[in-house]
Amino acid sequence: MAGFSIRGLVCFVAGHGPALLLAGVAQAATGHVVEQQVPGVYHQQIGTLQVTALFDGTVALGRQELVGIEPGAVTRLLDHRYVPEDGKGLQTAVNAYLVQSGRHLTLVDTGTAQCFGPGLGQVLGNLRAAGYDPAEVDDVLLTHAHPDHLCGLLDANGKAAYPNATVWLSQTDADYWLNPASEATAPQGVRFAFALARKAVAPYDAAGKVRRFSAGQALPTGVTALDSQGHTPGHVSWQLDGGSQQLLVWGDIVHFHAVQFAQPTASYEADSDRTAAIASRRAMMTQAADHGWWVAGAHLPFPGLGHVRHEGDAFAWVPGEFAPLPAR
Template identity: 55%
Template sequence: MATFPLSTRPALLVAALACAALGAPPMVAQAAPVVQQQTQVPGFYRMALGEFEVTALYDGYVNLDTQLLKGASAEDIQSLLARMFVESGGGVQTAVNAYLINTGSQLVLVDTGAAQCFGPTLGGILGNIRAAGYEPAQIDSVLLTHLHPDHACGLLDEAGRPAFAAAQVHVPQVEADYWLSEAVAAQAPEGRRSMFAMARAAVAPYVAEGRLQVYGEAGPRIAGVSPVATPGHTPGHSAYRFSSGAHSLLVWGDIVHSHAVQFARPAVAIEFDVDREQAIATRRQVFADVARERLWVAGAHLPFPGIGHVRAEGEGYAWVPVEYAPLRAAP
């Protein structure tokens, strides 16, 4: 119990009696307001897939202009965004995710984020790998869904050195033939040539060290992993199916850029698609397959952690995100 010097007690008594007479509570010293915390939690989320451990990694976000979406009117797009309470005034905040899968015998990373290629709101993959309890040097294999900069630039650290000192980097043959070809780059529209240059720069140290593995139909030969050709967004765009026992997860890369629009309207494409019609056909097929099989899916541009299921709904589909849960073995 607090005590006060005798000399102060009369003054305190007078103040208390005055407050009581006026019907006011006694005066209490007010603490200074608590300073708000301006940092978010580390960007990782973990789940079990059979005997595998899957860790979603947040690289950051980019604001995408809604005018990049093609195949629906501006009014329809705004209506679909509003239906999902998605703000679009300064562009739609769009996540960039990667996925780290511990198979028990290998540590496999699917995509690497944008690193320094697209500004300060991106580049969090390496920090979030460490926050999740791993070190980049522990990763055995990097699988790239495609060679766009927001998936491949993270192969390099801030000093331009290989970020993954022990990893073999796997890229589909068709994808490598397109993005790593100077002849193809020379024929590309001028506005896209920088993307070819960034792709070549990202893999260059791995090529020099003999650690870029270009694979064909046989795939990257990693136990429990099967590549799935999903062309259109880029010529060699590929998803990766991870299977442990009866449990499977399809890490699908850029099948979807706008969850609020493209699940409901699979025919809406994005400006970055190399072959728009093929990308739409692929999206329709993937949606139908994963909804029928009730597969877990993980997407590079779905709201973090980007893991969930796809449900058929009306003439389109709906996204059903994973619920937060403790890490536990699947039944």
Template identity: 55%
Template sequence: MPTNTRRFPKLAAALLALGVATNPLPAAAADFTQVPGVYRQAIGDLQVTALFDGVAFLPVQQLKGMPPAKTQASLDTFHVPQTQDGVQTAVNAYLVRRGGELLLVDTGTADCFGPALGQVLGNLRAAGVRPEDVRHVLLTHAHPDHLCGVLTADGQMAYPNATLWLSEADARYWLDPATRDLAPEAMHPLFDMARRAVAPYQAAGRFKAVGDGDALPAGVERVATPGHTPGHTSWRVHGSGQASLLVWGDVVHYHAVQLRHPEAAFEYDSDRRQAVASRKRLLAEVAERGEWVAGAHLPFPGMGHVVREGRHSAASYRWVPTEFGPIGKP
């Protein structure tokens, strides 16, 4: 598993602890790669750009609370790509233009997870946006595939004019040296990465840990979805009228399984019972609202809608991805 082990000697063990495997494309596929991972979607007056960071592979065995045969049946039904390392899983970030302001939800992995990922910053530039123009970076949580991208390769602020927003509960957990010391040693690099990533923003007065009732950027709503991490947050961005987009971070990892069976948990949720409860509540809410949703680990571009299936007492859902279409004004 290729990783940036020179910076974090124990990072490979930490990534294994999170259940993540990363693989670069084989040499034979080098001339068969995709164009830059950028997708634009208009949602009312919101202009949303999905930014692809790359793919990771999550072992099927790390999906808990489901019989293996039932899990595999769901993966087969939806033709989810699998390798010997696990289920292909996208890593996405989302840029939202609201009025004259640019908001970025999550930032990808930068160089923390090896050469198969770390494409958000390049794809942002490919979309014609300068990182200096981003005013707010909203983090769903402090795991490295969402947080590492706040820094450049030389450790500087990738978004020097942005304020970094993270939930108070995640900040307390991931940025506290005492919590790190109590965690398993294999997890220590994850704490180190989180502290290193936010340090320049803290020094510049551009880091905000937010709790209930705290002021947020205009049009932004913080939706608490704890369980995957203590302070995991989904962010809702409101446009004019009824237009809105909910970016739910890691509420779902295995979309083909966890939408049909929301009770299925991920082995490395910090509180599996709470994560399941958050997922059930949020899926019911967005399906009822008919709201636009974006997910960090949904197949790129990861935007679409959730619809409820059947009328059984145990709720089951289906993902309806956005359809490609031309947007914009001449």
């Protein structure tokens, strides 16, 4: 491995197979067992944008959390897709994305930080491993206010992880998730998320750095918020202009990639409005496929960058090919 830089390598975490194989080779050659992957960082040039995928960790989602689709159909779609599954559920990545345009740094979503226990909360460390200082981030765009997307606004000490950034959250999601009155009437299973959301944005709010936006209001240059409500009341997907190419960071349009591209009508149990979530999923997939946009997905296998193509009345995911960065 002489001559290779760890910083530039990709951390693929779709399963333990490659890590175990690597460990076996290392042990056979040197007697040393490799116990961890390289940092979860991947760079992709998209037009004028340098995009860095940041791995936060994985969560397990049970196949029973898919609704609107028969269990037998789920089994058939998962067959030979090789999605790791244990007693807790299907392995599902949590990703965030740092986008550099010129000297401007934009972070889309922030990961889980301390909210979901061990194995997650790696975005901030991976951002540093990629060579960036969190204090350099200018804007944080939140797709929605769930803990795995905004808890990472805080560092391990509960302070603002991105002290100089402006945080952008849709007015609709802010009105719901930051309002204690909403918590009292919310389904029991999601009530824990309200306090986490309020805590995460508090230091930014105190500094006057939270922008609650509605349709038609000004956003950072080169950024468009696309209404993709359904998973939450104010869920948005972010389109970033790379000149010759466009990037769509679509948040939680997909949770079960092996199922929902082929069956867009299959919903996630946690969707607040399943009908709206299905409509948003079809709309985002259709636009991405029709226009050839790059897509970044919070819960697609890391690095979660690629394209969508039409497949009959449904869709398919086309992972991006590894590519070297252009010379600077």
